[in-house]
Amino acid sequence: ETGVTQTPRHLVMGMTNKKSLKCEQHLGHNAMYWYKQSAKKPLELMFVYNFKEQTENNSVPSRFSPECPNSSHLFLHLHTLQPEDSALYLCASSQGGSQETQYFGPGTRLLVL
Amino acid sequence: QQQVKQSPQSLIVQKGGISIINCAYENTAFDYFPWYQQFPGKGPALLIAIRPDVSEKKEGRFTISFNKSAKQFSLHIMDSQPGDSATYFCAAKAHLSGSARQLTFGSGTQLTVLP
Numbered sequence: 001e002t003g004v005t006q007t008p009r010h011l012v013m014g015m016t017n018k019k020s021l022k023c024e025q026h027l028g029h030n031a032m033y034w035y036k037q038s039a040k041k042p043l044e045l046m047f048v049y050n051f052k053e054q055t056e057n058n059s060v061p062s063r064f065s066p067e068c069p070n071s072s073h074l075f076l077h078l079h080t081l082q083p084e085d086s087a088l089y090l091c092a093s094s095q096g097g098s099q100e101t102q103y104f105g106p107g108t109r110l111l112v113l
Numbered sequence: 114q115q116q117v118k119q120s121p122q123s124l125i126v127q128k129g130g131i132s133i134i135n136c137a138y139e140n141t142a143f144d145y146f147p148w149y150q151q152f153p154g155k156g157p158a159l160l161i162a163i164r165p166d167v168s169e170k171k172e173g174r175f176t177i178s179f180n181k182s183a184k185q186f187s188l189h190i191m192d193s194q195p196g197d198s199a200t201y202f203c204a205a206k207a208h209l210s211g212s213a214r215q216l217t218f219g220s221g222t223q224l225t226v227l228p
Contacts, residue, residue: 004156040122043157043202043218056215090156100145100206102216104156 002026004105006091012111013081021076021108023091030095032074033102034066037088049074081112117205119219126226132190134222136203139184143205147216148177148188151200160201161188193226200224 004025013019025032034046048056049068063085065077074091088109092102118137126132136146147162163170163177163186170177176189190197203219 040220042117042220043216045215048215092156100147100162100216101159104149104158106154106156 004091004093004103006089006105006108008108009106010109010111012113013078014113015081015083017081018077018079020078021089021091021110023074023076023105025072025074025091025093025103025105027093027103029093029103030071031093032068032071033092033094034064034074034076035090035092035104037090037107043090046076078110081110083112086110086112117203117217117219119203119222121222122220123223124225126193126224128193128195128226128228130193130226132188132193132197132224132226134188134201134203134224135185136187136205136219137183137185138205138217140205140207140217141184142207143217144208145206146177146179146186147204148175149202149204149218151202151221153199157202190224193224195226195228198224198226 007022031050033048036044036046045058046060047066052068063080067075088107090107091105094102120135148160149157150160151157161172161175161177163179165181168179174191179186200221200223202221204216206216
């Protein structure tokens with residue numbers, strides 16, 4: 001496996017469910033990111049981790065809870081989501097926390113019913 | 114001030130034509146301007162990037178033109194091919210501390226190249 005992988009690729013959940021998104025990077029990078037991508041809107045940065053430490057939290061609701069156990073893995077724990085949270089959630093990694101070139105995974109398409 | 118405004122939202126071009134996508138920004142601290150290309154079912158991938166010390170950068174059929182005084186930059190795709198059909202995002206970042214050091218993305222342009 002190479003690059004940045006994300007699982008699951010698709011997820012349907014009810015508003016009372018708890019689920020987790022997983023991201024793994026095989027590039028030896030130190031920084032990892034979660035983005036939200038909604039149709040016809042700019043990518044929204046949610047969280048940044050640099051060397052496992054959270055360095056950015058862009059006022060994301062607490063129903064999204066990130067976890068970064070090591071530099072290669074990143075999770076996004078979801079609970080009591082709202083229908084407006086339906087979107088494509090992208091994970092990315094880079095060599096450093098503010099490095100220009102970010103490498104993106106294919107995303108998890110989330111639908112909240 | 115963190116916004117990057119991108120236009121058009123969608124673009125249809127004939128094969129062999131020139132595709133032009135424009136972006137404008139306000140934050141004069143931005144000093145790195147990449148373009149990302151995203152195919153359906155894939156994440157965005159870096160296509161080409163420019164810094165404000167040059168006015169143009171060319172890589173194959175892809176060219177970025179940069180106008181520092183107007184705070185605008187654009188992507189030109191020469192000899193557009195059906196395989197170029199994708200969504201293109203411009204972005205910008207600064208080297209400073211704070212939120213500006215992270216990439217700020219435009220809203221995307223869906224390009225369709227007709228055969």
